[in-house]
Amino acid sequence: MVSKKMSDRINEQINKEMYSAYLYLAMSARMGEAGYRGIASWLTIQYHEEMFHAMKFYHYLQDQGSSVQLKAIAQPDFKETAIKELFQHVLEHEKAVTRSIHEIMALALEEKDFATVTLDQWYVNEQVEEEKNAMEILQAIELLGNSPQGLFMLNIELGKRSLGVPSSFLEIKGGD
Ligand code: OFO
Numbered sequence: 001m002v003s004k005k006m007s008d009r010i011n012e013q014i015n016k017e018m019y020s021a022y023l024y025l026a027m028s029a030r031m032g033e034a035g036y037r038g039i040a041s042w043l044t045i046q047y048h049e050e051m052f053h054a055m056k057f058y059h060y061l062q063d064q065g066s067s068v069q070l071k072a073i074a075q076p077d078f079k080e081t082a083i084k085e086l087f088q089h090v091l092e093h094e095k096a097v098t099r100s101i102h103e104i105m106a107l108a109l110e111e112k113d114f115a116t117v118t119l120d121q122w123y124v125n126e127q128v129e130e131e132k133n134a135m136e137i138l139q140a141i142e143l144l145g146n147s148p149q150g151l152f153m154l155n156i157e158l159g160k161r162s163l164g165v166p167s168s169f170l171e172i173k174g175g176d
Pocket residue numbers: 017020049050053093094097127130
């Protein structure tokens with residue numbers, strides 16, 4: 001059982017994760033339209049990862065006998081169409097998500113809610129990975145000199161990313 005405050009906070013986080021998914025899907029659409037199919041594919045995989053994050057919290061609330069409350073998802077807010085600026089947006093977005101995940105950890109510790117501490121630890125680790133991925137791509141863009149040829153190569157490289165989470169939401173479990 002989690003507190004009402006924690007349940008509300010996790011429902012808010014489900015919305016944030018679904019917003020992340022929506023944001024990356026919108027970015028993927030722009031990149032695909034610009035001819036960067038590999039980058040579009042990377043961003044579509046990121047969309048799946050974010051839905052996985054949302055559904056893991058979703059199942060956790062249900063496992064805890066709490067009610068899942070889905071709220072409206074905001075329209076994706078980004079203007080960047082240049083690759084470097086787009087991934088700077090990705091990094092800043094992930095940093096904001098990290099802060100949000102840390103807030104949940106702080107609340108769980110305050111409430112001595114050890115089940116949520118254990119669950120949220122998974123997200124704390126995942127955010128290290130999320131920020132690292134964005135930083136490595138930005139570093140590659142810098143090394144390639146942001147040149148058209150370099151971005152073309154990066155596009156091919158990012159297109160090789162494969163899905164690292166279950167493709168079916170039925171396979172996702174909250175506490176596992
Ligand atoms: Fe859910 O980690 Fe990115 O946003």
